[in-house]
Amino acid sequence: MSGERPLRIRAVTEADLPHIVRLDADAFPHGPYPFFVLRQLLTACTGLVYVVDDGSDLYGYVLGTAPNDAQSWVLSLAITPRLRGKGFGRELMTRLLGQLRAKGAHSVRLSVEPRNNSAIALYRSLGFVADPGGPHPDYFGPGEDRLLMTLAL
Numbered sequence: 001m002s003g004e005r006p007l008r009i010r011a012v013t014e015a016d017l018p019h020i021v022r023l024d025a026d027a028f029p030h031g032p033y034p035f036f037v038l039r040q041l042l043t044a045c046t047g048l049v050y051v052v053d054d055g056s057d058l059y060g061y062v063l064g065t066a067p068n069d070a071q072s073w074v075l076s077l078a079i080t081p082r083l084r085g086k087g088f089g090r091e092l093m094t095r096l097l098g099q100l101r102a103k104g105a106h107s108v109r110l111s112v113e114p115r116n117n118s119a120i121a122l123y124r125s126l127g128f129v130a131d132p133g134g135p136h137p138d139y140f141g142p143g144e145d146r147l148l149m150t151l152a153l
Helices: 014-027 035-044 088-102 117-125
Strands: 008-011 049-053 058-064 071-079 107-112 147-152
Touching (some): 008 088, 014 035, 014 049, 014 058, 049 088, 088 117, 107 117
Antiparallel strands (some): 008 049, 049 058, 058 071, 107 147
């Protein structure tokens, strides 16, 4: 990352796909989305994918779904490790949540690894509430528990 280039949040473009694949693999080394899934999600979630960009590379992204019966999902939030804790995850989420609200979402759901305390703290600070009963065992397969959280918009 160049210290001379300002970082900005912007909508994703087709040219960003290889960078998002890399970011996803860096952020989720034990279970990144396959290339073809990200390819299809970028198309299916048009207008609901934002990136952190310095003009030459990407350092984060967020991906949400269009409202279905007024409910949306945040499918992924990834920030490159060296930029975590600097507010970019919050900025990406805030941009996405505003767009989801404008598209008619009344609630937003997400899943998070139950030991990812920094992500859970971010989501709680944005108003997300964990489902009663705690993490869902094996939500993404054996040993892949997830905490489900909801935000009322």
